Amino acid sequence: MTELLQPLIEWFHQRQWRPFPFQLEVWEAYLRGESGLIYSPTGSGKTYAAWLGPLAAWLATSRPAPPSPEQGSKSKRLNAPPLQVLWITPLRALAADTAEALQAPIDELGLPWTIETRTGDTSAAARSRQRTRLPTALVTTPESLSLLLARPNAEELFASLQAVVVDEWHELMATKRGVQTELALARLRRWHPELRTWGLSATMGNLAVALHTLIGTADYATGEVQAGRLIQGDMTKQLSFESLIPPAVERFPWAGHLGLKLLPQVIAQIEANRTTLVFTNTRNQTERWYQEILAQREEWAGEIALHHSSLDPATRTWVEHELRNGRLRCVVCTSSLDLGVDFPAVDCVLQVGSPKGVARLMQRAGRSGHQPGATSRVICVPTHALELLEVSAARRAMQEGQIEDRQPLEKPLDVLVQHLVTIGLGGGFVAEKLYREVRTSHAYRGLAPDEWRWALAFVTSGGTALQNYPQYNRVVDRGGCYVVENKEVAQMHRMSIGTIVGDAMLQVQYLSGGKLGQIEESFAARLKPGDRFTLAGKVLEFVRLHEMKVWVRRARGSKGMIPRWAGGSLPLSDELTEAMREKMEAARDGRYEDREMQALAPLFQVQQEWSVIPTPDELLIEVTKTREGHHLFIYPFAGRLVHEGLAALTAYRLGRHQPITFTIAANDYGFELLAPEPAPLHAALEDGLFAVDNLLDDILQSLNAAEMAKRQFREIARVAGLVIQRFPGGQKTTKQLQASSSLIYDVLQDYDAGNLLLAQAQREVLQRQLEESRLQQALIRIAAGTITVKKVKRPTPFAFPLLVDRMRQTITSETLEDRIRKLQLRYEKWADD
């Protein structure tokens, strides 16, 4: 064994490095043919841990002469060993960097390996080559991997594959792209039972599950349970969480979205450090903060930048490049900079707004402090007072090892249906065998026969609803083998492979041609010529929308609308909310044990005076009236998603006592029901407003009133191919095929109620959006404790963040006519013709 590792160790010594013990462990496991998951909160050493094993294995079996330097790239390519390693990365933006990092040992060890990337950015020439022959190592994304599997010669392309490495598995794991990856891996494992799969991941609570989602549950041929190793990476760095404390909390907004009051302190931090990353939670905030920082420090122009997923790729690459070379003082970014190679120059990390979870905060802290012995710290910038409580709680949770799980998805049928068409294109399949194959993945281990039959029917005959339609032509049965023959279907499928959701995005471009980034169609639709908005830190004037592009020119002045991009934000985790409750207990007792809690003391005192600070077993309900109407504020402290569900449930149950229409708002601390008249709270409480019985029925009923299932269906409709966004060539879908997923949902409900995609929407709402089991836990907790109803004169500190929340849903038990009678139509002023 050790002699197989010799070349690697020698190479390390040449560079004056010493392998970490965990790296040796991984290499040995790899050489023994094992699979596994490598986890740690920071980046150090994970890449080489996974990469060098395959190199050592290859060296052990073949020692050809290194390629001569004069050898041209074409002949190098032709002489290179066939595909050995597939390296999967979640972001195509990272592919180039990854390939570069992997190239270094290849060059220095003198191996004739070629490494290429294959993503949405890959050139047509490279793609064309890769269609017949893949390089020795291919760096790709889940979508591009699916596209390769959709080729008729897929099995041949992957014939020599030895290993798959999946980077940032924690990012992919709990998403539909992760499921897509699982299905792809199941396919590759069926072709190669000896395939070794290695994952690189951040820390999380449920590592064993993470391992099984990666390596699968059973072997295709033998049915044996797959085994793998969990190996912990380097843990020597210290992590710490700190906050910027506002000077006077009473004057600090109790609500409000941006935290800009702390701008002077943020700027002081940037000044005191060489390179600072400022993480915000939304793209909109990133644009805003960038503008504000620049307004305060004009001389920093060119030294500060922004980075988010809707910026033009060229801009993002430039920022990453400058960051790597230590030439930027500050980058304001979203989670777009969470992944990827570490930036050694970064010595300070700020987090604006709620951290949402302990693991996330740890990961961000890990982006700083790369000098040996340095602590990795993240400094939190609260956007409202209660976020200080979150930081205090996060610190406590980290100390106690309370780190979030990542919940994998259970058999999402839309991804399965998409995969069936992919395999239909990629050589075709025999139904029984493919059923067995997908069941070796963790996500579909529990796929029932009738669910499989439904999915098969969906792609072949269109299902029961299309009985009188013999012309349906998607996947067809050719003598027991299911294939796709229809060229249009093939084209549309290739265009729409991808399970990432989002509104249609439009390219923003200068009239003179330079590209800036993307904005959502819904934002663009509201722009009139002359309107100003900000993107990529520049103020732009909208000229026109033409051929799916937004044409702009540079505008004078410093202000413009900042676009909003949709994108669900994470709820606070259980781990964090638990820790928060404990901290609130301490506040009740007058104990303020850290800087954050001390700063919050005046706010807690006001809350105590006007209302109460609830104990961990107490559900506080505040009742108040404002000009807007009658408010109910309810604080279960169970995370935003649970609160959305509880709000719908509560509104529904209240509505059974009297016809009433509520708009609801929810955040991580509680939810609000607002109505023009007072709600029948006491009658409903007596009737079991928070009872656990009938929970599922009531939730499903209130689901029909709420639009949640329809919203969830948007994504499912796209993945399953019911909604087509783009035609080949990038043109917009013709008007012929335009239908909102909401309409399709209605049609399916009326004419195909047994459609499993509808059931999936409802189930996903229950599990993902409402976190049903978490919701049930919340109700059980409420049932076991006390309920305190407090009539308050005006909204309290706890209520404020809800009060200003603009994202509201409606739940009603009134007739449509009654509702209309209470609403008004606002007329435009008569303009001069």
Place this chain on the structure above:
Amino acid sequence: MTYLPVEIANETLHLLPERALYWPRTATLLIADPHFGKDATFRAHAIPLPQGATNSELERLSRALDRTGAQKLIILGDLLHTAKSREPTVLDTVTAWRDRYAALAIHLVRGNHDRHAGDPPDAWRMRVLDGPTPGPRWVLNHEPHQPAVGYALTGHLHSAVQLTGKGRQSLKLPCFWFGAKCGVLPAFSAFVDHGTIRPRQGEQIFVVADDRVIAM
């Protein structure tokens, strides 16, 4: 189910919650934008939408005809969604319905979709015209416009309005829209997306709310 009587251009018109307009003086029913066979278009592109939508649309049209006793039906454009809507299930369903109303006179004013989908089959015995038709009373056209003489009845917009109110509530509903010289009918089809319109002071809006039409 009821109707709302309104006075437009000195004529009494009945607004029906079936999303149709009835002109009692000449026993004429008008609808706009039926888009029959839109689901068929999807199926033709291998998108599995269930059949059956055409039937229920025709049932709704039948209800409106039966209630009013109309002798004539005018369709203000976009009868068929696309050429791919000319699928046996769609065509046969409409033909069967047509035979049940054999005595009904049906006129179609061509809309943008009709130009692509082609004229209706002869079996449907529809008189097809290009709008705008000459006045003197109603100028019929698919797209809204300001006629020099007379009052225009049109469709095309799939008109809807946004209503707002206390408690930050809002609602979007299909509507009839009557201006000084032009009226717009809501889309007859249940399977289309709606376009929000912004009416001006003095214009009349009537929203369709399930089973009644309500003046705003």
